[in-house]
Amino acid sequence: MNTSPSKVSVGESLSRALRLRCPRCGEGKLFAGWFRMHENCSNCGLKFERAPGYFLGSTYVNYAFTALITTISFVTLRFGWGIPGRELLWPLLLFCFGFPLLFFRHARALWLGMDIVFDPSDGETVSTPDTQPVSESRADEI
Numbered sequence: 001m002n003t004s005p006s007k008v009s010v011g012e013s014l015s016r017a018l019r020l021r022c023p024r025c026g027e028g029k030l031f032a033g034w035f036r037m038h039e040n041c042s043n044c045g046l047k048f049e050r051a052p053g054y055f056l057g058s059t060y061v062n063y064a065f066t067a068l069i070t071t072i073s074f075v076t077l078r079f080g081w082g083i084p085g086r087e088l089l090w091p092l093l094l095f096c097f098g099f100p101l102l103f104f105r106h107a108r109a110l111w112l113g114m115d116i117v118f119d120p121s122d123g124e125t126v127s128t129p130d131t132q133p134v135s136e137s138r139a140d141e142i
Contacts, residue, residue, distance in 0.1 A: 008116050017113035020105055022046055024116055030109055037108065048112060058111035062100050065107070070096055 008016075013023050022028040028041030030048065040047050049055065070092055077083045100107075 007120055008113075010117055013113035013117050014110070017109035018106065020109050023109070023113040024120070030112070031105055035104065046116075050115065055108055055111060058108040061110050062103055062107035065103060066096060066099050069099065 008023060012026070016023050016026045019026075020030050022030065022041040022044060024046045025041060025044040027043035028038070028046075030037055032038050037048055039049070073095070074085075074088060074092060077088055078085055
């Protein structure tokens, strides 16, 4: 098992996220079901949920993609093709509810992938050497 953190490029990370693979090694699968993730990578052992509530940020990724696609679609269809707004309401509303469910896994994978680019550690607290308290006699010397 490779547990040493290594720097992953943005391109590699995005490619692995789109394939729903481990962002560190690209081998292990992220999901065990449609909405259920594996706890760790089966290949390198990376812990996927790096902290409690870690994947809350993936909702922002999901929302951003949903809002961007909806906005571009509305502007293009309404002003480019001249389709009345009333005819666009229900299809775009259905899209706003359906797309986030379909994109859920990729949003989580992209969130994890972006985090691995900026912080290649396992998400564990880095241990530092213990500092010894200064004794009273030594404090006078300082």
